[in-house]
Amino acid sequence: ExxxxxxxxxxxxxxxxxxTLSCRASQxxxxxxxxxxxxxxxxxxxxxxxxxxxxxxGIPDRFSGSGSGTDFTLTISRLxxxxxxxYSCQQYGYSPNTFGQGTKVEIK
Amino acid sequence: EVQLVESxxxxxxxxxxxxxxxxxxxxxxxxxxxxxxxxxxxxGLEWVSGINWGGGTTVYADSVKGRFTxxxxxxxxxxxxQMNSLRAEDTALYHCARNDGAVAGPSDYWGQGTLxxxxx
Numbered sequence: 001e002x003x004x005x006x007x008x009x010x011x012x013x014x015x016x017x018x019x020t021l022s023c024r025a026s027q028x029x030x031x032x033x034x035x036x037x038x039x040x041x042x043x044x045x046x047x048x049x050x051x052x053x054x055x056x057x058g059i060p061d062r063f064s065g066s067g068s069g070t071d072f073t074l075t076i077s078r079l080x081x082x083x084x085x086x087y088s089c090q091q092y093g094y095s096p097n098t099f100g101q102g103t104k105v106e107i108k
Numbered sequence: 109e110v111q112l113v114e115s116x117x118x119x120x121x122x123x124x125x126x127x128x129x130x131x132x133x134x135x136x137x138x139x140x141x142x143x144x145x146x147x148x149x150x151x152g153l154e155w156v157s158g159i160n161w162g163g164g165t166t167v168y169a170d171s172v173k174g175r176f177t178x179x180x181x182x183x184x185x186x187x188x189x190q191m192n193s194l195r196a197e198d199t200a201l202y203h204c205a206r207n208d209g210a211v212a213g214p215s216d217y218w219g220q221g222t223l224x225x226x227x228x
Contacts, residue, residue: 047215047216088152096167
């Protein structure tokens, strides 16, 4: 199965700053079949990005995804208070789907 | 409004069985593939199983293959996960999720989850 490695494990930033999260796959992902999710404490995951760079319905444009092959990035241009959460990447190009271990974005 | 509500979790001894259910509403259930995703306490998300719109295609994570069975009843707008031979490492919050696309697609709506605890 494909292993996704996210870095850093924790990102400490202030509101208004830019966040850059990384997701690296153990094999090249066909057609950029990579998604990003946000999970706030006590809540279900929320789909942010699919197809590596497409924002899901209702997702603010401060969230953007990029990358191809084995290296993918989620960028939050200016952190809002509600953006402090855990972010996970998922590949769905190869069966079984797999998730990364998550990156926690915390308030500095 | 799309809603997914899981039920059926609880405490079970190692080797035991549980059947999880997910009641779907707010969308045309038989148009979508569905998945089960779990999250062990303090850990990341783990995809468990997926099923296509008609139930004819199912996929499992290696960690549950041969022990878990996913199914659906489109007439009842319901998704199920039969879990047998449960192990301590199956302890987790189990979410059902709607797939945006195929069995392997990303999940665009999630339920709040039902907690399964495997302990003697």
